[in-house]
Amino acid sequence: MKNLKLHGYWRSSASWRARIALHWKGLPFEYLAVHLLKDGGQQFTEAYRAKNPMARVPTLEWTEADGQARKLSESMAILEYLEERVPSPALLPTDAYLRAKARMLAEMVNAGMQPLQNTSVTLRIKNELKADEKAWAAHWNMHGLAALEAAVQETAGRYCVGDAVSFADVLLVPQLYGARRFGVDLKPYPTLSRIEAACNELPAFQAAQPDRQPDAQPV
Ligand SMILES: N[C@@H](CCC(=O)N[C@@H](CS)C(=O)NCC(=O)O)C(=O)O
Structure with a gap:
């Protein structure tokens, strides 16, 4: 996973979950702010909805080693994916x-x-x-x-x-x-x-x- 970009909002709890997991796994990322209130909510712009049709934060984007562009929203799916890709340090017990x-x-x-x-x-x-x-x-x-x-x-x-x-x-x-x-x-x-x-x-x-x-x- 290269060029990780997290679209989030500072006090969005769902964005915060993704930030914790990225830091926990030691994955450097660029943080792209989406202001949830300014301009009627930047999450509703056409450009952002193309990345996240639910118009919610967070959205994680990255590039694979072969150049494939990838994106994922829903913080639980992001957590699960990061856990699978970078199992250590773990965020789930072994039992x-x-x-x-x-x-x-x-x-x-x-x-x-x-x-x-x-x-x-x-x-x-x-x-x-x-x-x-x-x-x-x-x-x-x-x-x-x-x-x-x-x-x-x-x-x-x-x-x-x-x-x-x-x-x-x-x-x-x-x-x-x-x-x-x-x-x-x-x-x-x-x-x-x-x-x-x-x-x-x-x-x-x-x-x-x-x-x-x-x-x-x-x-
Ligand atoms: N189930 C989603 C929830 C995402 C979510 O509700 N994000 C909030 C901020 S915590 C949001 O973008 N709200 C904007 C809105 O309601 O218009 C997840 O876990 O990612």
Whole structure:
């Protein structure tokens, strides 16, 4: 994989997942910012939709050794692909049950939480339905985080699944940042908060943080 380019947005949790995995695997990449709000959302331009018909970030592009241009969207597919192409350092356990557990915890965030707080969803709730989008997003974060806190009790060590970083941690850290943005109190989730602190000691997680990205805005 050469000339890796990641289209992302500094505080998009899905882009953040891909950044963590790329740093974790030691793959240098160019970061191309897609501003999700400016100009009505740069993800909706024709040029970007040609790369990602869902009009979402992230999208990863690269060139193969034989010159073939490749692209992939959906952060879970990106994580799975990077894990297959660059198995070490790993982001999945070797035991099949624990691998499934890591994916299960990741999907609780990916499928069960993030889609309910996505920018286009919250904007529609606010502008079309005239409802409180922050309360909506906070509700689904609390629902999901309570479930995650309960679920990790079975597997947690230093990280979500034992003492090795996995997809579950890659999904957890950006989600907790999102939950804070929606005003969620994280005290009821002590295991998740402890795991987040452990992850944030790692260089790959530090390099992927939103405020370290070139398109970061002051908050
Ligand atoms: N399932 C997708 C979710 C991608 C996604 O929802 N990205 C958000 C940012 S976190 C986005 O691009 N939102 C733009 C919009 O909703 O218009 C993935 O994991 O990559």
